[in-house]
Amino acid sequence: MSVIDPRILRDEPERLRESQRRRGGNPDSVDRLAMLDKLRREQQQKYDDLRSSQKSLSKEIGPLQGRVKKGDASAQVELDALMAQATTLSDDVKAAEAVVNTTAEALAAAWLEIDNLVDLDAPVGGEDDFVVLEHTGTPRDFAAEGFEPRDHLELGEMLAAIDTERGAKVSGSRFFFLTGDGALLELALLNLAMQQAVGNGFTPMIPPVLVAPSAMEGTGFLGQAAENVYRLPEDDLYLVGTSEVPLAAYHSDEILDASTLPRRYVGWSSCFRREAGSHGRDTRGIIRVHQFDKVEMFVYTTPEDAVAEHARILQWERDFLDALEIPYRVIDVATGDLGSSAARKFDIEAWIPTQGCYREVTSTSNTTEFQARRLATRMRSADGATRPVATLNGTLVAMPRVIVSILENHQQADGSVRIPAALQPFLGGRSHLLPR
């Protein structure tokens, strides 16, 4: 099982090394991989040859035994000789098999440590080396409007929409309740998002959020991101951090007819994140929480169409934020911050007035063939050939952060919050959320 096309490893290993370098990783792992790949092929060849002679030898034994049964003495001598030979050969085959298996396992493990090939158009560098592609909308000038904006938690409490105190009491820090209008707001966002996605040809999905290790590993979340994944050791299951996981595994071990591509799914699920290593960051409010709901787009398409589809997904994400009238910017994430599975990633960051900065609200990744290869999801083209598909994912709504954006950007001096027109039909036609 290779994670990228093994021909790239054999014919153009420098491409792989360069990709690892751009990610800030170690290019030496490529050389070790190439060594194991070559070794495995040699050992496999030896095994195949031995096995082949064993099979042909075995085929002679049956008829000989028949002759022996009929009392053919010369056959008995022949048989004894063959048996002796076959026994030795059998041992050799077993030994050769063990050798190949060991190498094959090491090879598979080595492949799992290789990240996806980066898109050469992605900006090179670390977390801060992203490129801003565009700004949309204008942040409000609260000073000009004559009042100090309240942050989302203060607003949420005034509206009786967010309760973090009781969230902490019941479950611990970084947990919260959405109450009253807060809960209704989430449902309205869900319905607006689903309406848009279905209109764009997506099939709605409500997936399992507990998944088997193979699904987690196949999507690449057990690599560097493993520390942020909740695991249930008693049952050997993982709690997903995004419905990308079950949606990507949905067609694992399948061959999809090319004529059915692209297949577009939109999943609604709870998402669970341990937030290990983020102690002290975003401790106030619901920007960074352990459990939240998200509507996620997931697409299976041809490798040739992946880049164009990525642009479409980004546009759909923008359409949604446009409908909510939230100012945002689009960034092209740098190679060092892509995660192991993305070849390229665009984030949309919404303006958060009380923080005076843009914060990530959506993210769309082109994972090319990376996940499809790990999950064995292939396509059959019109000419009958089978090859891996490309997969892409993108956020439509991450509930807490969008709720934060709406509350802070559309707040009024009296603590009420204007409901954007697109959302009003899903909130009983109301124009504002009012303090209680």
Place this chain on the structure above:
RNA sequence: GGAGGGAUGGCCGAGCGGCCGAAGGCGACGGUCUUGAAAACCGUUGAGGCGGUAUCCCCGUCUCCGUGGGUUCAAAUCCCACUCCCUCCGCCA
């Protein structure tokens, strides 16, 4: 949780330990016939690794009959464990 049954190719479904990558049927594809279609008939029809003057075609070889072990010269076929599915009983959102 208790009792029983099952897992084979796109689907259904056979398979005395060697001649089985696997009968047969369905479906799909190609062809014959037809003005065209249907019917009938003929043929083709799983995935993957490696090698072969080889990205296509073709040839050779190996692997795969839920998963992992074992027995054997030889395993879809025998043994063990596990997983999943189905039926019945109990419990329950």
